[in-house]
Amino acid sequence: MKYLIFMNTILHFLLSFVFVDIIFGNAKNYILPILLFSVIVDLDHIPYLLKVKKDLIKKRFGAESRSIFHELVGLFVFSLIFCISFFFLPLNLIRIISFCLVIHISIDFLFGTTRPFYPFSNKKIFLGLFSKRFIYLMDLFLTLILLIFVIGYV
Amino acid sequence: MFKSKNIIKPKRTFLGIIIRYFIDNLTKKFPLPKINPNKVSGLSVIFSITFVLTFGYSKIISFLFLFLVIFCDFLDGAISKRYYKKNIEGYIVDVTSDRISEGIIFSFFFFPWFYLFTLNIFLTIWSFLNKKHIILPLRQIFIIYFGFFVL
Numbered sequence: 001m002k003y004l005i006f007m008n009t010i011l012h013f014l015l016s017f018v019f020v021d022i023i024f025g026n027a028k029n030y031i032l033p034i035l036l037f038s039v040i041v042d043l044d045h046i047p048y049l050l051k052v053k054k055d056l057i058k059k060r061f062g063a064e065s066r067s068i069f070h071e072l073v074g075l076f077v078f079s080l081i082f083c084i085s086f087f088f089l090p091l092n093l094i095r096i097i098s099f100c101l102v103i104h105i106s107i108d109f110l111f112g113t114t115r116p117f118y119p120f121s122n123k124k125i126f127l128g129l130f131s132k133r134f135i136y137l138m139d140l141f142l143t144l145i146l147l148i149f150v151i152g153y154v
Numbered sequence: 155m156f157k158s159k160n161i162i163k164p165k166r167t168f169l170g171i172i173i174r175y176f177i178d179n180l181t182k183k184f185p186l187p188k189i190n191p192n193k194v195s196g197l198s199v200i201f202s203i204t205f206v207l208t209f210g211y212s213k214i215i216s217f218l219f220l221f222l223v224i225f226c227d228f229l230d231g232a233i234s235k236r237y238y239k240k241n242i243e244g245y246i247v248d249v250t251s252d253r254i255s256e257g258i259i260f261s262f263f264f265f266p267w268f269y270l271f272t273l274n275i276f277l278t279i280w281s282f283l284n285k286k287h288i289i290l291p292l293r294q295i296f297i298i299y300f301g302f303f304v305l
Contacts, residue, residue, distance in 0.1 A: 076275040079271065095264050098257075099206075109199065
């Protein structure tokens with residue numbers, strides 16, 4: 001059986017929210033920036049969805065569904081933006097949004113198939129920390145647990 | 155775009171070769187587990203997350219996690235050198251996990267570390283394109299800073 005290997009967008013937000021709350025202690029006050037910057041890189045799935053349309057089940061969310069913004073080049077572009085924003089925005093906000101974005105990319109790198117040097121190389125990487133079946137189940141299970149937790153907390 | 159089969163692993167600089175020579179000699183007699191080095195690289199990213207998660211609660215525990223991050227970074231290179239033929243996939247996983255690990259740590263300790271991290275991503279991409287491995291050892295510098303000024 002093949003599994004859809006990707007951490008869903010809701011889980012990215014939920015994990016970022018929980019991590020920010022543990023680290024910075026006031027995630028409730030930053031819920032909108034957390035939501036925005038924990039899912040912003042996933043917007044590149046939209047052109048892919050429009051492209052594959054009905055073939056999504058066959059083609060799945062593989063590394064091809066991710067644009068440069070999911071990889072090292074994107075991380076560099078976003079980091080540059082954060083470095084410039086440091087002079088205009090409060091430090092805590094910059095720390096939180098940069099953390100959310102890096103956590104998104106790190107989770108995709110840990111559990112999904114990525115092409116870190118895209119567009120310079122198409123070499124695909126899958127770390128294999130856990131089996132694909134386990135990742136699929138963990139994705140569903142964690143989303144449900146954290147969703148209940150975050151709704152109860154907020 | 156490069157074709158995956160033709161990608162050549164970037165070479166270390168003279169200073170990098172000297173440092174690697176000393177580390178390799180140091181680890182020659184150490185027993186190393188034969189595990190997938192990519193998994194060890196992944197572990198270093200997980201330890202980076204646990205480092206920032208524990209920082210607010212105990213600086214000693216977070217320091218131990220930071221030490222584990224650097225130890226995993228050293229271990230994946232040593233394992234791949236001893237048991238596996240070093241290839242481009244290993245290099246990509248190694249440098250990517252290093253940059254992500256730095257991103258997690260330095261988004262928390264923003265200034266000036268995040269600026270150096272941004273420079274390091276640029277250097278990583280530059281190294282890949284020019285086949286010359288030039289990277290700043292930021293986490294190694296950071297652990298010294300952390301040990302002296304934060305603990």
